[in-house]
Amino acid sequence: MRHRRTPTYAFLALSRQQHRAEVERISLAVRNFHKTQQRFRIYHGSTSSTRRPVDGTSTNTIDTSALNNILEIDGVNKVAVVEANAPMDALLEATLDLNLMPLVVTEFPGITVGGAFSGTAGESSSFKHSFFDQTVSKIEMVMADGEVVNCSEAKNKEVFRGAPGALGTLGVVTLLYVRLQPAAKWVEVTYHPFESVEGALRMFRRFWKDEGVDYLDGVMFSPTKGAVVTGQLCDVKPEGLPVQRFSRAKDPWYYMHVEECISSGGSEPHRELVPLPDYLFRYNRGCFWCGKSMFDLTGLPFTKGTPQWLEFMLRTRMLYKALHAQDPNTLMVILDLALPFSAAEEFVNWQAERLDIWPLWLCPLRIGAMSTLHPHPLRTEDKEDEMMLNVGLYGVSPRDYEEWVSANLDLESKVTELGGMKWAYAAQLYSRDMFWQQYDKKWYDNSREKCHATSLPDVYEKTSVDYEAGRKMTKESKEYWDGTMFPAIAQLRQSLWLVREALKSKAWRLERRDVWKDWPEKR
Template sequence: MTSGGNQGWLEYMLIHYRWVIVIFFLLPASFFYDIYYYTRSWIIFKLNSAPLHHGKRVKEVQRQVREWNESGKEVPMCTARPGWQTISFREGAYKRTFHKVAINMVDILEINTDKGTVRCEPLVTMGQLTHALIDLGWTIPVLPEMDDLTVGGLVMGTGIETSSHKFGLFQHMCVSFELVVADGSVITCSETSNEDLFYSVPWSYGSLGFLTAVEMKIVPAERFVKVEYKPCHSLENLVKTFEEETSKAEGNQFVEGLMYSLNSGVVMTGNMSTTAEPGKLNAIGRWFKPWFFKHVETYLKNDKRGTEYIPIRDYYHRHTRAIFWEIQDIIPFGNNVVFRYLLGWMVPPKVSLLKLTQGKAVKELYEKNHFIQDMLLPVADLKDALLLFEKEVKIYPIWLCPFKLPQNPGMLQPVHGKETMYVDVGTYGVPKVENFEPVETTRRVEEFVREKKGFQMMYADSYMTREEYRQMFDHSLYDKMRLKYCCEKAFPEVYDKVNRQARI
């Protein structure tokens, strides 16, 4: 068989039998990597050796940046982390030509319960944090669901959780950032020191400097989350229930919605609890349990409200095993009870490994037949947004997550210039409408979001022009920081890293 024939055979397998590769290669690789990664993290944390190494790692980043300065600054800098290792669907094309700076910073540096903070390096994951903090009786206020999301990615991009209606986005619980800037110096910024830079870092995608440490608030954690499921059978009822549960002054530490059609969905509320009622404990994180979104759907089908107690770590990572619901397109029989009991302990495969094995044919297939977007809109516009998504893509489930947006300096400015409640409308999957066109459809959705003074999460495909992007995001402070810290030659603008043409 020729090399071209081999390539064609491989692409055919990747498209039609990708689950074979996932089950027999990616799942075992992911499983053993997790064992290594969490064992190493636990040992380093217990030995308290990370702070000793952090200073050396920062100096190594400084050395590389100064070397770039001395070499003539011919091309901008970026991290040396391969694009396939990130959790977003695309890879930055700039990784091929930019000057790469190695940043291998993967450790928790300090947990200070007296001060109420945790300090960690940028490649620390959410799974790593929950393992370390929950054992000590603590958590971070906003803990995004996916295990492999990193602190640095959530700071430089964004992060959200069902507690965000209380605490805001991931950036709003951060206390300080440590960065190596374009001249090789180290700057620590906070609300009281270098505050303009502090407010400019979130959503900047590494275009102001290299993040080397983040300090975040921590709050007490209890053993369980008491989750109440409220099925809704009309769009009006769901929107009303979602807004009412979000706006309650007391209670409801967590609020979330899953829509299974335009007129049906489940609103979930949660509150931490030290104990669980007999017969109502559900350890949803166990390998043999149904995928969480399928479990939630049973309340809708039975048209019955319910209450259960979920171990807190299981709750935080409830969408990890099924990658929300994207895994059903990769392993179609993955929720079958036989598969769960036999191989569920290895699920999920690493998103980074899935990207590494995509190939050109799979990428093209996804681009033409897949829609992955999180749009952030004022909660008052939720009904109109859901009607738009029904018309444009008709993908279900849809994830709904409320968050408050304070009126702080930076890229995100709330509608009407004052603190406003927003909602993340997350849509991931294969569109069910005829004649889906990824570019035209996404641009229509982006236009709607701009008109409503909302925002698009920039991990996904964006087809906005530079002018449209600047209309959506306030660049006034960001531009000042780019000028102050001599970023023009050192780093591209954020738009040049996140628009569709900059990604492969």
């Protein structure tokens, strides 16, 4: 039975002609900014970044939020033609209709295809396929002077290779051609316990050479407890394996389930079957473990029942809306970094003492032929390595702003010392000189010149944090919330504010429409 769905977005309904009209509108607006050499920013309608969202009503903003459709699924050539602001769950639903799927699917359904390309997106299939942009064969882009160009390895190659990771600082990506592969009904998932970072790295090295493994990542709950998770696509349901889902309110949060599996099974691996979309979006409910942190921030009790009662608030779209009601960095540490395998153990031991953030997400990433602005090995001795290790740090921020600054500066210094790099979606506290020591600035500046993009904010300007402005904002926020009230009342008021702002976004409606949750029963 083929997978049927009720369209959440106008799948396949927006014609090429309508797309061209929208791109021409954007091109004209960009051209006018370029003529006056006025700097502008891009409003996408949503963001999974920790930076404050761009205000779509500003006069120096290009609104691209209408570019959120899938124009074509080419089942013969296995390519999806997707507008930049189409979310990942929309792309997956459209491709599943033809029993296809992207090679790399981001773990949050609300991450847009263009965001995954222009940012840095890696997932548990990235040990095979590298970052998401490596699965894109062609893009359409509005250059910073308004010219609309098509870019690929065969045409405008330098722009095609430079746009990934550039965060829209070379131009406006409007359309992407995403390569697809056959989909499967299930992912056979195995949780392999480990008791040290060294044990995890040893498993990663073994499994990334195993052709039978399609997905590979891990969760580390403490310095002596974690699980390497392998996944294998399958259409035939093996007898005796339990089926586990993660998309319904009654289902467990994924990371809690992983910990329960390795705690109850001793040193033996635990195997189970997970429906394909449930596996791909397994971290949607709870936003990894940030949902648990929101309970800590608001003072609400985290019991067995509360995640179910507040289910609509604890999916990634709603949690990001709540976080963006305030500066996310004053509430949470949300950042990813890539390290050479040889430095991973030292970093985890360092963070256990300095930051003490648990759990950690561990994900091997194939370096491959990536663009300059992606994380890459900084030390000469690491540049021949096949892989880097993505470490995800997600936890509650230090409540004192000065401690937050100090912790981030220490982190950036340690990561640089170890030859690693931070993802650019997170706040950057590097000085301008330190930031550009990590990248090929000459190449980047030349690319900006060729794209006529020098009137756009550069990557450093988009991601760096203004210390003094942060101090002032934090002080004003504290004075507003504290006032003369008791701290508990101030905390409650802030919690209600965050919930109110998230509800106003109506992002929860998108979650309710998802029909991939019926997979594979209605395939």
